[in-house]
Amino acid sequence: MASRRIALSAALRGCSSSSSTAAATTPPRVLRATFATASSPSTLQQAATTTKSRMTTIARPVVVGRGSAAHRGGARSLGVRWSSSDTPPGTKIWSFEEIQALTSTPPSSSPSSKPRVTLIDVREPSELAQTGRIPGALNVPVASAPDSFHVPPDEFEDRYGVPRPDPAGSELVFYCKAGVRSRAAATIAREAGYANVGEYPGSWIDWVERGGKVER
Structure with a gap:
């Protein structure tokens, strides 16, 4: 100042x-x-953004069509707010050892009676380009594309090149860098109809510190 x-x-x-x-x-x-002198507009906007990032609620996403103004608005149009509050009821918490076992088990060897587990990295693609990802993880960024699990299956496949996980027969496990964005993504997935939702709270930081394998 x-x-x-x-x-x-x-x-x-x-x-x-x-x-x-x-x-x-x-x-x-x-x-x-x-x-x-008074703070510049950019300084005030940054302070307001910092304040919002500490809020502990997440707004309900709005389903928008492909190419619409709201869809292009990404996180701003949906009002995503990150939360570090207690784990919501019904959310499975995954440990490092469980994620490690998941990544080392071929999908075909999983019992058919259990939901297929999809590991999802919700960081931005630029972050993954710098650090890599947990082997086998699907990148669905929650900040720039928070509506991903609300869009039609064909649009999801257009975005990510893989079929959208079936809400009835899939279990989703989310992670990010430190476990904050993954909490928001898990909330969004539950609101989109996914009953089997899990989180890896340690996320990327824990994975790397404990010697987890990295896929680039």
């Missing part, structure tokens, strides 16, 4: 002859006042 100082100086001089000599030898007093 820029600041300006204005120094106002004035010598105090006596009116009587008895005080004129003392006034001549006394250094002038300096009066200072400091004025601060």
Whole structure:
């Protein structure tokens, strides 16, 4: 924040002859006042964004059609807010060991009676380009495409090149960098009709720190 100082100086001089000599030898007093300029709009907007990011609720996504203005608006049009609150009821919490076992088990060897588990990385593609991902994870970014599990199956496949997981027969496990965005994604998936939803709270940071394999 820029600041300006204005120094106002004035010598105090006596009116009587008895005080004129003392006034001549006394250094002038300096009066200072400091004025601060108002924060720029960008600074205020950044502060408002920081405040919103600490809110502990997530707005219900709105289903929008392909190419619409709301669809292009991404997270802004849907009002996604990240939450680090307690785990919602019905959400399975996955550990490092469970994710490790999941990534080392071929999908075909999973019992048919259990829902097929899909591991989903909700970070942005640019993040994955820098760090890689957990092997076998599907990248569905929650910040830029929060409506992904609400769009029709054909649109989902157009976006990501794979069929959309079946809400009735799939279990989704979300992770991000530190477990905040994955909580928001899990909430969105439940609202889209997915009953089997899980989270890996340790997410990418925990995975790398514990020596998990990386796919690039």
